[in-house]
Amino acid sequence: MITIFEKIQELEEIPSYSKHEQFVQGIINAIDERIISKGEALPSINVLIRELGFARETVMKGYRELISRGIVESKKRLGYFVANDDTEQTLKVALLMYLIDSFQEQFYRNFRTELGPNVHIDVFFHHGNITMFETMLDMIKGKYGVYVISPIPHPKTRYLLDALPTNKFIMFDRYEPLKGEFNYITQEFEQSTYRILAELADTIKKFDEMIFFHTPGSLDPVEIIKSFKKFTKDFAVNTRIVNEYEPGSVEKGKVYFTLDNSQIWRILKDCEAKQLEPGKDIGILSHNDEIVKEIIGGGITTYSADFSLMGKKVAQAVLKKERVQEVIPTVLIRRKSL
Secondary structure (H helix, E strand, O other): OOOHHHHHHHHHHHHOOOHHHHHHHHHHHHHHHOOOOOEEEOOOHHHHHHHHOOHHHHHHHHHHHHHHOOOOOEEOOOOOOOOOOOOOOOOEEEEEEEOOHHHHHHHHHHHHHHHHOEEEEEEEEEOOOOHHHHHHHHHHOOOOOOEEEEOOOOOOOOOOOOOOOHHHHHEEOOOOOOOOOOEEOOOOOOOHHHHHHHHHHHHHHHOEEEEEEEEOOOOOHHHHHHHHHHHHHHHOOOOEEEOOOOOOOOOOEEEEOOHHHHHHHEEEEEEEEOOOOOOOEEEEEEEEHHHHHHHHHOOEEEEOOOOHHHHHHHHOOOOOOOOOEOOEEEEOOOOOOO
């Protein structure tokens, strides 16, 4: 019976192959020829060194590449195993997101398209729950070539993410500080929110009051709340923070600021019932732009990072495997509502 070692050794006859290429292609050939199948254990590093005469670094580098391509997985204290018998698969990516919202969809669609058809993506959602976040990380750790993760602002996050290899990790969407250098393509909330509110101050002051809907303990970035309070003080604007919009409570002379799309739809529904015109009788400001906000209610004023651009840039970082540390600009998009 032909062994894995023989499949690697037979490639010595190809002069253009380096030892590293012999190792990687030999393992792939062994899988393609069903010498070893998905879920089965591969030889240990020490056994491969003894049987092949390869340097330890050559074997370790070969296994690292096979893991990054999603063909092999490493199990702690157990060794290396065949993870995928589809050897045409060039890369296996774990994408851990907050949830599937319209702007997260923009990110995913562009991320998927930019990566191309040969990259496998498994998508997971943590819903801002730290227990679920930890469970997901434990489940995916050591099984993927790249980990693309939107982190949770929580004291445990740094500890959990520090366990991932930095060369295979890309943080996206929200930024959380970690130990040492790491890759990220994120948005920024605190300075951008204050800048946008300051730019809108004269318009906001034409109304009697600005109401910000925020539920304590929600997924709303705390930086936005902090900036809203600073803006209120610095610009002497009459404001309130309210947990949520009560149906039927829309009033003339108010500016409504919300991060929750469902509240915008309720406000617009009540405006129609009370014959109030957004941009004239009331104001509406929303976070995170999307196509429907260009149309509904004559157009909703938003401020947002470009999630389509973020998806493309994260995908490019995955493919190029280069160091990247970038903050996607947040821009104000003025429409009829404010």
